[in-house]
Amino acid sequence: MYKYKVTVFTPTYNRGYIIEKLYNSLKSQTYSDFEWLVIDDGSNDNTPNLLKKWLKEDNKFEIRYYRTPNGGKQRAINKALELVQGEYIFIVDSDDVICDKAIEKIHNWLTTIEGKVDFAGVSGLRGDRRGKPIGGKPKFYNNCEFVDATNLERDKYNLQADMAEVYKVDVLKKYPFTVFEGETFVPEAVVWNQIALDEYKLRWFNEVIYICEYLEDGLTKSSWKLLSRNPMGYAYFFNHSLKYTKGFRQRYHIACQHIVYSIIGKQYKYIFKSEDILLTLLALPIGLPLSIRRLSQLTKNT
Secondary structure (H helix, E strand, O other): OOOEEEEEEEEEOOOOOOHHHHHHHHHOOOOOOOEEEEEEOOOOOOHHHHHHHHHOOOOOOEEEEEEOOOOOHHHHHHHHHHHOOEEEEEEOOOOOEEOOOHHHHHHHHHHOOOOOOOEEEEEEEEEOOOOOEOOOOOOOHHHOOEEEEOHHHOOOOOOOOOEEEEEEHHHHOOOOOOOOOOOOOOOOHHHHHHHHHOOOEEEEEEEEEEEOOOOOOOHHHOHHHHHHHOHHHHHHHHHHHOOOOOOHHHHHHHHHHHHHHHHHOOOHHHHHHOOOHHHHHHHHHHHHHHHHHHHHHHHHHO
16 A cells, blocks of 8 residues: 555756755645655765755655665666655656646546556656747647557657656556666666557646756766666667567667677677567678777767
8 A cells, every 4th residue: 555646756866956946846836745755876965965954844745865876767766666655656857847736737647547457657748947848749639638658659649749757656566677787777768668568558648747958967968978888778778679669671770789789788698689589680790890880989979
């Protein structure tokens, strides 16, 4: 039995200079029956002092704070699923904020999927500081309030804008993130797309509830470093993509990338754990020289 309907979960690393904006947005919520679970991924700045101070304040919501050795966001999510007290989890990064009515809207949205076992959760939109949807405003057909679709059906329903998903904890616990020794990142799409492959849908709502901007020290601003430091995370992502990608040209390209990052990660046997071994063997003549080129690019850009 869960204590709350919703847990706002924030993994953080050295974001003491900005995380207070998120804290203030949580204090401004029109609905306060939720918890804020923070996992500090080995910060060495003032983050611990801030959280200790906020824990003593008279907040209308519960704050729970844990420190772990630096292991990356995906390990933090796995840990959060062991600690969470909410039935649903809303992952909000430490450099972002949520709109004042975000939790209230999420609660209302969740009532519409109550008892529907084929739903993994709900989602709103992410917007910029002006409230404009990031990635473009989705074209909901006939001005519908929401669309029901899996994560892999987003193209079909024009849902390629950045979304703010709220997942059912009991569903996510079935799909822990695979992590690799010495690495700290695996693209989250691996889990979201596996959930979709198992035919779980989300109810996607046409409202902005999450405000974000991509900072210079954020994941999306450091792609070359991510690729260089987490080759097996990307090899795993590309290999998993072979489960659902259609079209020979696209699949061949993905098979090449699977080979490239397996070689860069020095996990040569992983090449032959391909989801499409025949295609991967066909891609070897391109993948092998491409790995040398990509390694040179990574060295140059990191």
